[in-house]
Amino acid sequence: MTLEFAPFVPWFVLLGLALVALILATAGFARRIRGTAVRLAASAAVLAALANPLLMQEDREPLxxxxxxxxxxxxxxxxxxxxxxxxxxxxxxxxxxxxxxxxxxxxxxxxxxxxxxxxxxxxxxxxxxxxxxxxxxxxxxxxxxxxxxxxxxxxxxxxxxxxxxxxxxxxxxxxEFDRRIEVLRAPRFGIADEEQELALRVFDDGRRTDTPATVTVRMNGEEIATLNAVPGAETPFSFKVPRGGANVLEFEVAATPGEVTEVNNKAIHLIEGIRENLRVLLVSGEPHAGERAWRNLLKSDAAVDLVHFTILRPPEKQDGTPINELSLIAFPTRELFVEKINDFDLIIFDRYQHRGVLPILYYDYIAEYVKKGGALLIAAGPEHASEDSIAITPLSAVLPAAPTGEVHQAAFYPRLSDQGKRHPVTRGLDGSTDEPPHWGRWFRSVDVDPPRGETVMTAADGRPLLVLDRAEEGRVAMLLSDQGWLWARGFEGGGPHVSLYRRIAHWLMKEPELEEEALKARASGRTLEVTRQTIGGDPGAATVRYPSGKTEPLPLAETAPGLYRAEKRMDETGLFTISNGEFSTLVHVGAVDAPEFKAMVSTLDTxxxxxxxxxxxxxxxxxxxxxxxxxxxxxxxxxxxxxxxxxxxxxxxxETVLKGVNTLPLFAGFAGLAVLLLAISATWWREGR
CATH class of the missing domain: 3.40.50 (Rossmann fold)
Known part of the structure; x- marks a missing residue:
């Protein structure tokens, strides 16, 4: 309870009146005037009434x-x-x-x-x-x-x-104890087919052991090694990057019974494969306009080392020209097709026919080169339909189509087949979606029997124009026309010859981005992006396995023919497994070295x-x-x-909170009036005496 004032007049007025009353009272007391005390009391009562004293009480509630x-x-x-x-x-x-x-x-x-x-x-x-x-x-x-x-x-x-x-x-x-694995040091980039070094370590948190742990190593989903790693010790590992582009190294340490979780028993490392300069052997059967298109394309790529030979004059042609004027460089057939054939990433025969320059046995060497993983491109002209066609040599064992002996001479628009609209080599070529295609016409194609593999482009009347095929471990492509140079020259507006030729070459050299059937996943922050590439039908939903072990379907939507995609914001981070049919891939969402997974054993120490x-x-x-x-x-x-x-x-x-305030004016109502009347009456009574 507190006493406060709410004066009816300003405080300086009250102070002035109080000072006057005090002076008069002092003078009265000094002269011994009777009634001075009563007058002082009456003045004080009046001043108190003007000051309006209030008795206040707060109503508070505890918080x-x-x-x-x-x-x-x-x-x-x-x-x-x-x-x-x-x-x-x-x-x-x-x-x-x-x-x-x-x-x-x-x-x-x-x-x-x-x-x-x-x-x-x-x-x-x-x-x-x-x-x-x-x-x-x-x-x-x-x-x-x-x-x-x-x-x-x-x-x-x-x-x-x-x-x-x-x-x-x-x-x-x-x-509690827990086993986990970490990649300590590893390169982000590596040259394909060259040795690379990294270091990993297995941790046994919560206990000490010197018993080696088994670590399984996979590259792009295929097991490549098994290591024995002593927990706590650094373990080196050497490997080769198998291909250009993104490669996923997966390390999985064998689980230990009773450990807290197996979520951190896996670690991955992403390494970008860099190809050294690709070695391409281009053999042209004779000088022609298409030869320059191939040469210009390959020479414009700084990553390609091109070896190019052109047969300027066939051996059967005898015109008395001196030998020293027949060629600029002797054709080193044995060195190229026997001793160093495996050094080439791609061999291209451009309008080439068998004229005795290459011994017949060498075609067998080329076929074996393809079967063991090599790449061969046949850019066919009229020679391919002749009796000297390389299709009647031992090379026929790897060729996807045999010529019928006919050459069609008529204008046509190269078109994508139904498979070609879905195949990554030809899908989305500029102008392919129009009818007729928004590019120039060609005027010649070589007829072949029904081919193996995939026919991705067609000539007039649906005849095969571009055929892609696999021969055991290698790949073969046949372009059944020598008219691609018309696009390079801009005839009738030209066409996407650079994209087409480059995609063919990269597919032959097994570029991952151009695989017909592939499942890829990448993470952008916490967003998981899944891409399924197929030349078949709808592959259905993908299955996502979370780091916590739960699984859920992820529907894929077709964004282009043969290309299905999905994106999802993930509420977990760590190593995810994405699968669709027989395909499976790994992706790490979030930082690889996230603190959340570095220690899983509970502790009081922190x-x-x-x-x-x-x-x-x-x-x-x-x-x-x-x-x-x-x-x-x-x-x-x-x-x-x-x-x-x-x-x-x-x-x-x-702490409390103020709920309200109760106020009681001391000089309000009858009480105040009685005090004032009493003071005035006392003064009047005293004066009357």
């Missing part, structure tokens, strides 16, 4: 004590045992806190940040956000339900912003210093019998000076 309960729902907490412990402890805490009317629990469930590519457990950030609107004096303590693997623990209690205990209840068992400084309780929930041991809640008034080994202390707040 609740806020206790945030921070629940760790990060990926390291997603093992079934820890989920069960966390759920049981949370239910128990809610029940016990609800028994105290002045305690207000705030439940804060923390998952890995959806915006973070490197997930980590950041419980104290969540705590700060949860109590940002609460005065520090109202916070009675904080309770954490976690496995102890927290990555934003403050350096001291002062950084918390409040003075109250921080309690931590730890999930998991005291005897939170022990903060618990000791704030007088908090730190204990495991596990009671050793498959249940949990949950401490009681003890509210206390004032600062917490000592920790309790068996209870969670909560500091109750003294």
């Amino acid at each position: 609740s004590t806020v206790v945030p309960v921070v629940v760790d729902r990060s990926q390291s907490q997603e093992t079934p045992e820890r989920v069960a412990m966390t759920d049981a402890a949370l239910a128990g805490l809610k029940d016990r806190l609800s028994r105290f009317g002045r305690i207000e629990p705030r439940i804060v469930e923390v998952k890995d940040p959806a915006t973070s590519d490197a997930p980590s457990t950041r419980l104290f950030e969540a705590l700060a956000s949860a109590v940002a609107d609460v005065p520090p004096a109202r916070i009675g303590g904080a309770i954490f339900l976690t496995d102890g693997q927290v990555h934003d623990i403050p350096q001291g209690a002062a950084a918390l912003g409040f003075d109250a205990p921080v309690h931590s209840l730890i999930t998991g068992r005291a005897d 939170l022990k210093p903060l618990a000791a400084e704030t007088k908090g309780h730190l204990a495991r929930l596990d009671d050793g019998n498959g249940g949990i041991r949950l401490p009681d809640i003890l509210p206390v008034r004032g600062a917490v000076r000592l920790a309790d080994d068996s209870r969670l202390l909560v500091r109750l707040t003294d």
Whole structure:
């Protein structure tokens, strides 16, 4: 209860009147004038009435004590045992806190940040956000339900912003152990078919062992090695990058019975394969306009080493020209087709026919080169339909089509076949979607018997124009016309000869981007992007296996003929397995070295210093019998000076909220009137005497 004033006149007026009354009273007392005291009392009563004294009483209500309960729902907490412990402890805490009317629990469930590519457990950030609107004096303590693997623990209690205990209840068992594997050092780029070095390490957290662990190594899904790695020791590994483009190295360490999780038993490393200069052998049967188109294309690519020979004059032609004028460079047939044939990535026969320049046995060498993984392109002209065609040599064993002996001389638009519209070599060529195609016409094609492989382009009346085929481990392409140079010259607007020729060459050299059947996945931040390439029908949905072990279908939508894609924002990070039919691929979403997966064994050590400084309780929930041991809640008034080994202390707040104010004017109504009348009457009575 307090006394306040609400004067009817300004304070300086009251002070002036009081000063006058005091002067008069002083003079009266000095001259011994009777009634001075009564007059002074009456003046004081009038001044008090003008000051309007008020008796005020506040109506206040005590505020609740806020206790945030921070629940760790990060990926390291997603093992079934820890989920069960966390759920049981949370239910128990809610029940016990609800028994105290002045305690207000705030439940804060923390998952890995959806915006973070490197997930980590950041419980104290969540705590700060949860109590940002609460005065520090109202916070009675904080309770954490976690496995102890927290990555934003403050350096001291002062950084918390409040003075109250921080309690931590730890999930998991005291005897836990976990095995994991990490790639320590590895190159991001590597030259194809050259030795590369990396280093990996197997960790056994929670125990020490010198027993070697078995590590299976896969390259692009195929097993390439098995290693014995001593836990804790660095293990070197040498490998070769098999191809240009993206390559996925997968390391899987054998699981150990009883370990916390197998999520971190795998590690991957992405390495970009770089081809050294591709070696291409171009053999032209005779000078012609198409020869220059091939030569210009290959020479314009700095990554191609081109060896080009042109037969300027066939051996059967005798015109008396001296031998030293017949050729610029002798054709080293044995060196190219016997000794160094395997050094070439691609062999191109451009309008070439068998005229005795190459011994018949050499065609057999070329066929074997293809079967063992080589690449062969036949750019056919009229010679391919003649009696000297290379199709009647031992090379026929790998050719997908045999000539009928006919050459069609008529204008036609090269068109994509139904397979060609879906095949990555020809899919989406500029102008192919128009009818007729938005490119120039050709005027000659070589007729062949029904071919093997895929016919991706057709000539007049649906005759094969471009045929792609596999011959054991190698690949063969046949372009059954020598008129591609018309596009290069811009005839009737030209056509996409550069794209077409380059795609054919890269497909022959097994470029992964041009595989007919392929499943690819990549991650952009936390967005998973899946691409399925096929020349068949709808491949159906892909299946995504999460790091936590759960699986779910991922529908694929056709974005172009033969190209199906899907994107999805993932709520987990780590190593995902994507499968569709017989195809499977791996992709790592988020940072490869994310803190969340570096340690999965529960621990008290990380939170022990903060618990000791704030007088908090730190204990495991596990009671050793498959249940949990949950401490009681003890509210206390004032600062917490000592920790309790068996209870969670909560500091109750003294904060209140003002609900209303009761005001009583002392000189209002009859009471004030009576005092004034009494003072005036006393003065009048005294004066009357």
